Amino acid sequence: MSWLHVLAAVVCVGALVLRVRAVLPVFSRGRQPSSARRKGKAARQPTDKTLCIVLGSGGHTAEMARLLQGVDFDRYARRMYVVGDSDLLSLDQIGSLEAARDHEAEHYTVCRIPRSRHVGQSFKSSIVSSLWTLLHVCRVMLQNSPDAVLCNGPANCVLVGIVALVPRFWGIKHIPVVYVESFARVTSLSLSGRIMYYVADRFVVQWPGLREKYPLAEYIPHLV
Amino acid sequence: MLAYVAVGSTGFDKLVSAVSKKEFLRALGSRGFRRLVVQYGSSEGAFCPPSTVSESSGVSIDHFDYTRWPQRYVEQADLIICHAGTGSILEALHAGKPTVVVPNHALMDSHQSEISEELAAAGYLLVSEPDELAKTVGGGKYLDLIPYPHADPRPIGDILDEECSRQ
Numbered sequence: 001m002s003w004l005h006v007l008a009a010v011v012c013v014g015a016l017v018l019r020v021r022a023v024l025p026v027f028s029r030g031r032q033p034s035s036a037r038r039k040g041k042a043a044r045q046p047t048d049k050t051l052c053i054v055l056g057s058g059g060h061t062a063e064m065a066r067l068l069q070g071v072d073f074d075r076y077a078r079r080m081y082v083v084g085d086s087d088l089l090s091l092d093q094i095g096s097l098e099a100a101r102d103h104e105a106e107h108y109t110v111c112r113i114p115r116s117r118h119v120g121q122s123f124k125s126s127i128v129s130s131l132w133t134l135l136h137v138c139r140v141m142l143q144n145s146p147d148a149v150l151c152n153g154p155a156n157c158v159l160v161g162i163v164a165l166v167p168r169f170w171g172i173k174h175i176p177v178v179y180v181e182s183f184a185r186v187t188s189l190s191l192s193g194r195i196m197y198y199v200a201d202r203f204v205v206q207w208p209g210l211r212e213k214y215p216l217a218e219y220i221p222h223l224v
Numbered sequence: 225m226l227a228y229v230a231v232g233s234t235g236f237d238k239l240v241s242a243v244s245k246k247e248f249l250r251a252l253g254s255r256g257f258r259r260l261v262v263q264y265g266s267s268e269g270a271f272c273p274p275s276t277v278s279e280s281s282g283v284s285i286d287h288f289d290y291t292r293w294p295q296r297y298v299e300q301a302d303l304i305i306c307h308a309g310t311g312s313i314l315e316a317l318h319a320g321k322p323t324v325v326v327p328n329h330a331l332m333d334s335h336q337s338e339i340s341e342e343l344a345a346a347g348y349l350l351v352s353e354p355d356e357l358a359k360t361v362g363g364g365k366y367l368d369l370i371p372y373p374h375a376d377p378r379p380i381g382d383i384l385d386e387e388c389s390r391q
Contacts, residue, residue, distance in 0.1 A: 049388060051384070062314065066375060066377055067380050069377045070378040070381040071380060076384070148387060150380070150384060174390075176387035176388060178380070184310045186338040186339055204379075204383070220379050223375060223376070224375050
């Protein structure tokens, strides 16, 4: 291998690192205003943005249903729900949630994706099924082209969060990712949370102890 | 008065068994309860209430595995006894009902009992073990709990709006 190859490799890796650094929210989050509520904002205009909502098991979904009460569905006129295909309960809950909020036509799609890991599955086969899940996530993100992602902890939200950064990496589209750590997490982050801390543009925790441990997190009590 | 016991989407043998025991029913009866509704999930086998009304201290018992409308029972209840699932806890607290949480140690990691401990420390609910449940209910401490504050999820909408207008 000549020195030219080495130089090319170094330049490529350098460019990649710089781009990832520019794109990963964890490096810029500290500079952003962290006030959750700004009063006297310009009147909210209805927009036809698509909001991607990642749902998980019963507890996560129940919490998400409460969080969505704070989201103006006139602004996010289309919703896409990403649901693990084994989670029939969530499907039920989406139906009743949307029915309560949107009385007209159904402006939402449900994207079912295969589960990334089954209980007791071997490590090797769980890698294969994770890739399969990733492929499905890429497909539903391409099809629905969301304008923002809201998630709160199920394993699938990590895949969705990372896939949402890909168009940003290429400078195509900025899809902000908002992560709300589960109310059940009092003193330590979930595994999803520990990863999403680097991936999400806004990282919200619901207990003060977590704010102390994770300085880039925003602490907002009584959300749910 | 109605007491509602819910184990959520799985099962919880120890809790279901504890609430069908005479000792627990006697405690309920002594607190003026006349109805008990038990959602036992997959723990049907653990549910074995006394067959006669006199043995159940005058408490009439309804039971089922799952319901699509748990809210209906939560709204009617004067006391809620549930597992430590976030969904169940929040539902009970937001309904403003006295709540006793029984963590299922067999099922979950330690962090899931953290949440009930934290809320208990703040005085919003009581935490009990299955075998202490009769004593907890009989003691009547659930009447002294502090009402849970109203939730406000609007900051999440604001954060999304901010992030979307940033680009």
